[in-house]
Amino acid sequence: MNLHLKVWRQKDAKSPGQLVPIEARNIPEDASFLEMLDIVNDDLTVKGEEPIAFDHDCREGICGTCSLSINGLPHGPSETTTCQLYMRKFKDGETIHVEPFRAKTFPVVRDLIVDRSAFDRIQQAGGFITARAGSAQDANCLPVPKVAADAAMEAAACIGCGACVAACPNASAMLFVGAKVSHLALLPQGQAERTSRALKMVRTMDEEGFGNCSNYLECEAVCPADIPASVIARLNREYTVASCKDAVC
Amino acid sequence: MSAVLDSKIPTGPLSQKWEKHKFESKLINPANRRKYEIIVVGSGLAGASAAASLGEMGYKVKCFCYQDSPRRAHSIAAQGGINAAKNYQNDGDSVQRLFYDTIKGGDFRSREANVYRLAEVSAAIIDQCVAQGVPFAREYGGLLANRSFGGAQVSRTFYARGQTGQQLLLGAYSALNRQIAEKTVEMFPRTEMLDVVLVDGHAKGIVVRDMVTGAITSHAADAVLLCTGGYGNVFYLSTNAKGCNVTASWRAYKRGALMANPCYTQIHPTCIPVAGDFQSKLTLMSESLRNDGRVWVPKKKGDNRKPHEIPDAERDYYLERKYPSFGNLAPRDISSRSAKEACDDGRGVGPGGLGVYLDFADAIKRLSEPTVRERYGNLFDMYHQITGENAYQQPMRIYPAVHYTMGGLWVDYDLMSNIPGLFVLGEANFSDHGANRLGASALMQGLADGYFVLPYTIGNYLAPQIGKRPTTDREEFKRTEADVRARTNRLLSIKGKRTVDHFHRELGRIMWDYCGMARSEKSLQRALAQIPPLREEFWKNVNVPGEGEALNVSLEKAGRVADFLEFGELLCLDAFERRESCGGHFREEFQYPDGEAKRDDTNFQHVAAWGFNGEGEKPTRNVEPLVFEEVHPSVRSYK
Ligand SMILES: Cc1cc2nc3c(=O)[nH]c(=O)nc-3n(C[C@H](O)[C@H](O)[C@H](O)COP(=O)(O)OP(=O)(O)OC[C@H]3O[C@@H](n4cnc5c(N)ncnc54)[C@H](O)[C@@H]3O)c2cc1C
Ligand code: FES
Numbered sequence: 001m002n003l004h005l006k007v008w009r010q011k012d013a014k015s016p017g018q019l020v021p022i023e024a025r026n027i028p029e030d031a032s033f034l035e036m037l038d039i040v041n042d043d044l045t046v047k048g049e050e051p052i053a054f055d056h057d058c059r060e061g062i063c064g065t066c067s068l069s070i071n072g073l074p075h076g077p078s079e080t081t082t083c084q085l086y087m088r089k090f091k092d093g094e095t096i097h098v099e100p101f102r103a104k105t106f107p108v109v110r111d112l113i114v115d116r117s118a119f120d121r122i123q124q125a126g127g128f129i130t131a132r133a134g135s136a137q138d139a140n141c142l143p144v145p146k147v148a149a150d151a152a153m154e155a156a157a158c159i160g161c162g163a164c165v166a167a168c169p170n171a172s173a174m175l176f177v178g179a180k181v182s183h184l185a186l187l188p189q190g191q192a193e194r195t196s197r198a199l200k201m202v203r204t205m206d207e208e209g210f211g212n213c214s215n216y217l218e219c220e221a222v223c224p225a226d227i228p229a230s231v232i233a234r235l236n237r238e239y240t241v242a243s244c245k246d247a248v249c
Numbered sequence: 250m251s252a253v254l255d256s257k258i259p260t261g262p263l264s265q266k267w268e269k270h271k272f273e274s275k276l277i278n279p280a281n282r283r284k285y286e287i288i289v290v291g292s293g294l295a296g297a298s299a300a301a302s303l304g305e306m307g308y309k310v311k312c313f314c315y316q317d318s319p320r321r322a323h324s325i326a327a328q329g330g331i332n333a334a335k336n337y338q339n340d341g342d343s344v345q346r347l348f349y350d351t352i353k354g355g356d357f358r359s360r361e362a363n364v365y366r367l368a369e370v371s372a373a374i375i376d377q378c379v380a381q382g383v384p385f386a387r388e389y390g391g392l393l394a395n396r397s398f399g400g401a402q403v404s405r406t407f408y409a410r411g412q413t414g415q416q417l418l419l420g421a422y423s424a425l426n427r428q429i430a431e432k433t434v435e436m437f438p439r440t441e442m443l444d445v446v447l448v449d450g451h452a453k454g455i456v457v458r459d460m461v462t463g464a465i466t467s468h469a470a471d472a473v474l475l476c477t478g479g480y481g482n483v484f485y486l487s488t489n490a491k492g493c494n495v496t497a498s499w500r501a502y503k504r505g506a507l508m509a510n511p512c513y514t515q516i517h518p519t520c521i522p523v524a525g526d527f528q529s530k531l532t533l534m535s536e537s538l539r540n541d542g543r544v545w546v547p548k549k550k551g552d553n554r555k556p557h558e559i560p561d562a563e564r565d566y567y568l569e570r571k572y573p574s575f576g577n578l579a580p581r582d583i584s585s586r587s588a589k590e591a592c593d594d595g596r597g598v599g600p601g602g603l604g605v606y607l608d609f610a611d612a613i614k615r616l617s618e619p620t621v622r623e624r625y626g627n628l629f630d631m632y633h634q635i636t637g638e639n640a641y642q643q644p645m646r647i648y649p650a651v652h653y654t655m656g657g658l659w660v661d662y663d664l665m666s667n668i669p670g671l672f673v674l675g676e677a678n679f680s681d682h683g684a685n686r687l688g689a690s691a692l693m694q695g696l697a698d699g700y701f702v703l704p705y706t707i708g709n710y711l712a713p714q715i716g717k718r719p720t721t722d723r724e725e726f727k728r729t730e731a732d733v734r735a736r737t738n739r740l741l742s743i744k745g746k747r748t749v750d751h752f753h754r755e756l757g758r759i760m761w762d763y764c765g766m767a768r769s770e771k772s773l774q775r776a777l778a779q780i781p782p783l784r785e786e787f788w789k790n791v792n793v794p795g796e797g798e799a800l801n802v803s804l805e806k807a808g809r810v811a812d813f814l815e816f817g818e819l820l821c822l823d824a825f826e827r828r829e830s831c832g833g834h835f836r837e838e839f840q841y842p843d844g845e846a847k848r849d850d851t852n853f854q855h856v857a858a859w860g861f862n863g864e865g866e867k868p869t870r871n872v873e874p875l876v877f878e879e880v881h882p883s884v885r886s887y888k
Contacts (some may be wrong), residue, residue, distance in 0.1 A: 012799065012800070020721045026523075028525050028527055030524040030636070030637070031525070031527045032529070032635075033885070034529065035528070035529050038527065039509070039527055042748050042751075043749060044794075045792055046746070046792070047749045048631075048792070048794060049794065050794045050803075051802060051803060053800055055317065055684055055708070056491060057316060057321055057490040057658055058321075058490045058491075058563070059490070059532075060326055060327045060527065060532055060533075062325055062326050063316075063321040063325045063326065063490065064320070064321060064325075064411065065317065065321050077299070084635075086634065086635065086637070088637055108460055109800070111798060112798065115317070116317060116318065117317070120318050120319075120320070120426070120436075120438075121316070123320075123422070123423070123426045124426040124427075124430045127423055127426060128381070128382075128423035128424065128427045129381050129423070131377065131382075131424070132305050132426070133302040133305060133377055133700045133701070133704065134371070134373075134701070135303070136376035136377045137376065137380070138376055139375045139378075139379040139380075140335075140337060140393060141796065143387075143390065143391030143392055144391050145387075145391050146387045146388065146389050149384055149385070149386070149387040150380075150387075151385040153386075153409060153416075156384050156409075156416060157410075157412060159415075160320055183382065183384065184382050187382050189380060189382050190382055196556075197333075
């Protein structure tokens, strides 16, 4: 199949960017979206032009690196990540807009690559349980009810891609933060730092400039890891309780 | 030049070596630790766990990775699980049994002492991960659940859905984050290590390229840890992430580190077959599918009827036929080779005849579709996503793919290479899996190295090094930086006609055809004849557009492929010189009449560790004999 691409090209963080028309020719239906871009890049390179820069690594939907907005939708018209999107979802001759994830907290680095280091900083603020290597007790000394373990796993499955932020009209990171706070709050191991974790992560999220949640729930709709919006409700609860405790102490 | 390989295995009975060694190892007092700086290259399971643990101990650590975040290291993709000798199922597991299974699984080509230590520390890994909040699968009573995995008769595998690697890595990442917040660890994402710097023969720093700005700079340290993963992408197509590379190891090799057993590569039997030339990577389908799926090909050559049109009598369920007691659950290397044989025989299915069926029709009849859906639903969905086919209605097509590399930089018992101060952890070293790795043991090894082995052993090197850290003003740093710049400029200046991927694909084809699932003297000679001209053409005709002082994806790839083009040759040379079959290394000349691998313990019960002798010179094959005190090497049988 042949496709008309409109691709965001931007030299670096400081330069302005624009949508550039690029033709994608002879694309097999069985190719993935990123393999389609590989083919386009091969053509560009042979012509002596610079290939389109985009982020990717595992190409299996688990590392969270790929981050394209396709026709305005983070990860495009599939329920998974960009790398798991296949060209058979498109029609021959279609025009496709390819842009980076859009959010003020994710500045463009080049072309389709954005800087998501704000996510790391939020995790550094409190997304952990203090457990020095060598200090752990036997794992089965602390039984965890299966229901709690399963719910924790559901939240822990977040791949940190940032589609939730890119989809949200407010660029809110509540789904991302809620996933980590829920994961750790649901486990007995996570109790000691439960209060400080919620406070620190939310504060850092605000400082980084992510917006508030006003329940559009676009985040849940685009999440390739199926993180449920209920983690946002839990985050709100955790944060409220933590703020009260903080105020009293 | 041949090197003396001192593995520094402690004396005494096998079961007491590690305790004894820990006791005898040098300690560094807490006040002095902050005077040391340690570089950790890599943030996968091995790197993140090492960096976090060293930070917790009070060392000053710098950690580097090429992804935009340490959380995205390739370890994230591991699916199946992690082994540990916990014996939680009370089914007779023990340190001794995990040790034995690993040695046997590796076809008696690994060091007893290292493997024993791995089994010994395995239990502490699970404790550590649970304490961090890793949500392993649990039973209704709240205790940890286990599953069994290939090559073992006990249930010792811990798992978190089909995302065990993800959860373990996120656990290590969280420990790393805590140290970054405490400022004991400084993190450098999107930073690629391009060389190691030796000062007076010791590894005292690295040269890196900032992948956003293109700036090339140096970092000095008291010791350097390479935790940079495996080299499976030398085959171009593999289940590894696209960025996985051999560059860090290869640069170290060219500075004098020994490369051990590069020919030990693992090919996983159940991956989604190649769909066309555009294919960029291969996707693993969990081995667990073989519990209920039946593997078959048509009996007749070139039979291109649809699978449901082929009656049972005209199908060859070859694994069940050849290995009646293990059937569809035969070990990885054996299943992979059998699939290749069927396809070589002209009985493969799907595009190009490079595939075999994995059929669930009987399982669906026996168990009902909802039960099969419950067990494997996510895998069937993934298969559908990629191939567009519905595996509830027609058999899956699968084919083997390169998955893991057992070879790597040579290390001693302390995980130090032959270059003092240069340590190698995780898949990047050669240490524990011999010629074949058992499922769920790579995650175990990466975390063992990082949490529980290196933090103790590094003291032996560091103690006498106090105050010896050079600054980056030294001549050695300037010279190495200049080398890196020259190489980068050379790549950029060629502006030839072919893309980097073209050369990578071509190298992959040579490697896979001549040094893949089966190797022979002839095929390896062919590979050894074809790689040098390809490399030459690369340096004349590759096109790397753009500039060095900017984010340049082609330049990153070009550097890695240039190294693969050299490394691939060494891999083939190692395969050529190892005139026996063992584990993942199958030489067609060396097999029993029934097609099983034939080891040669008299001549090859050793580690081959290659030393660089200069460009264009033949490398030296050094030998470390493997001494077995506890187990007796026998013929592996899975019939
Ligand atoms: C699909 C798949 C499934 C698997 N499933 C299992 C399983 O179920 N159980 C099991 O035990 N094993 C499994 N494995 C194997 C296992 O995942 C790996 O062996 C293991 O995770 C490797 O960990 P590592 O820390 O050594 O390296 P990696 O996780 O590969 O990390 C390498 C790190 O080094 C960095 N790096 C590399 N080169 C450079 C450079 N030049 N400069 C800077 N940084 C660099 C990278 O950025 C990365 O951070 C699987 C492997 C694959 C491919
Ligand atoms: S590349 Fe890893 S999730 Fe898409």
